[in-house]
Amino acid sequence: MSRPSRTTDRDRVIWHMRCRPDTTPDAHRQVLDLLGEYTPLVQPLPPLAALAQLTGTRRLFGVDPGELAQRARIQALTRLGVDLHIGVSDAWSTSATASARVGRSGVLYLPDHRAVTAFLAPLPVDAVHGIGPAQAAALQRYGLHTVGALAAMDETVVCRILGGKTGRVLRDRARGIDPRTVTAARMPESTSAAHAFDTDTLDPVLVRAALLDLVVTLAERLRGREQTARRVTLAVRLAGGATTERTLTLPAPSAHTDDLRTATFRLLDAMAFQRARLRRLTLIAEDLRPADEGPGTQLSLDPARENRLRLEPVLDRINAKYGHRLAGPAGAYLKAS
Template sequence: MRPRHIAHLHLLADSLGEEGYAQVLEVLSGLTPHVQAFPPDAVQLDLTSALRYFDRGPYDIVQMARLRIAALYGVRTSAGLARNPMLAAMAAAASPPGRTTRVPGDQEAVDAWLGPMPVVTLPGVGRATAATLGMYGLYTIGQVAGVPAATLQRILGAAPARLLAERVRGNDPRPVTPQAPAAHLTADLALDRDCLDPLHHRRAVIGLVEDLGHRLRTGDRVTGRLTLTLRYADRSATTRTRTLPEPTAHSPLLAASALDVLASLGLQRARVRGYCLTADSLLATTDATRQLSLDAADARARAAEAAADRARRRFGPGAVSPAILAGRTGPGGSGGSGGPSGSGDPGGLLRR
């Protein structure tokens, strides 16, 4: 069996937030598809399949992951690298901030590393179990590892003893399991003050479309339906849903539908305080069908979009944005959509 290389990262940030944590997961998913979230401040990666792709050793890939997180979001990490999830998590817990602790894969090295640790540091060993073992003079992992299996069963019982006997030897067969895809994706923008300008509304919606489109493409998914919700100064809200002609993650097509929904609301002088755009009816890209197009402009637009996505993965979400979103900030927005700089066809507005 091919040896596994598991990394466990602790995110050392006081206020990363749900959105920041999701962005970190997205960056790490660019290194390996096997990413398991442990919110709010930890994540585990199976690097085994990434070694050949990057032609790097597991330690180098961990350092690459840490460097990307620090460069894009200013988040420092401590990391552990080992042959299974349990050892990687323990190594990360033992790592000082900004450092990576690597546990060698051979059994002798694992025994030497685990041996001096208190038995309570093993996952699943609580204070009650540690106290029971302590009554027999068993305080460290190495001491427990030296106890015959029959003796350990008399102390703890058959099932707990078998599990503990595996863990004190550093064995953990569990896989790194990516989370199930979300049933929907949502992007929203809250304003600090009322907005009455229709062009600001348009600009805000296009910003939300860009966010959703990028996240859909990164996750290899498409959406078949968009829902736009606008919140007003009097705390009321309006919601409209639009089924798309075909499932897509292409931002110009999403923008066309979202802006049609916006226009159908007939806002006129409505005092808008927030926008929310939700994509549901999600499908894997491989499960969706797309009408073939002979339009060369469509092919160029999709190629430009793919290039922009690569730039975002490398340099961060704000590396590339539509021309309409460049330069100016919005009317008190707390999510990044700002004043308009143009109008017209959404495909034209979304030029890179």
């Protein structure tokens, strides 16, 4: 079976950019505009990351991709006051892994196959971009503890452990191969809420209670703005510092607590954390649009749900008058999930 070929700087260079966790959504948008001065191929990765694909950097700018990334980082600091970490390579997943390990310089440039291999090989296997805790644990049970071990393992064996498509994709990424390209897109309108645990936790009750709190916060905010959300993204930071996220598109744009709760808990269940300790939860409502652009509320034939939908405006008015979150959903929401 033929494998995707490695590209070179003449073909493409991909920057993966991360903003500091305290960066505001408005500052993130300004960073995207700054990246647009270097290339039209900028893809936002909410809440605080982005991709940029460049070609011919030495010919156009007179410097190599790493030096150009340093220039962009300095401009972000001086013009916007935003600190960026940028990973630079010829593959999306490799650049994303590099941007999380830039060190004090803020930029990590991997110019060729030798540099990519030397960087990836000693990393723990859970550093592969896109791998989940359960998948990493499965590889470790078979003695594959580093990215280099995964890259060197026979593809058939990896596919037996992780499944055909997943095994091939993760093994390719461990070898620095990722055929995905950057798709130019506008930053979607979004709003987010986050919860940081006092100590790393694996208690599912505490995790779900925190998520429910975030759901209610976002739902109230959307209804207050007369907006609806089309997508929901859940980003989870683990005890080791790694971050994983998933996105779900709602059947129809909604600002109802019920709909956002259902989508959010589906995302959490799909992540299959098992015994992983969690440090921070971020919930993002994306692709926002005016409420009057969406379809009207449909009859669900569920009396309990219909009662909750009728109560939402009443609860919103109580909270607006007497204080945020004075009234909210009952604990039965957790049991229903």
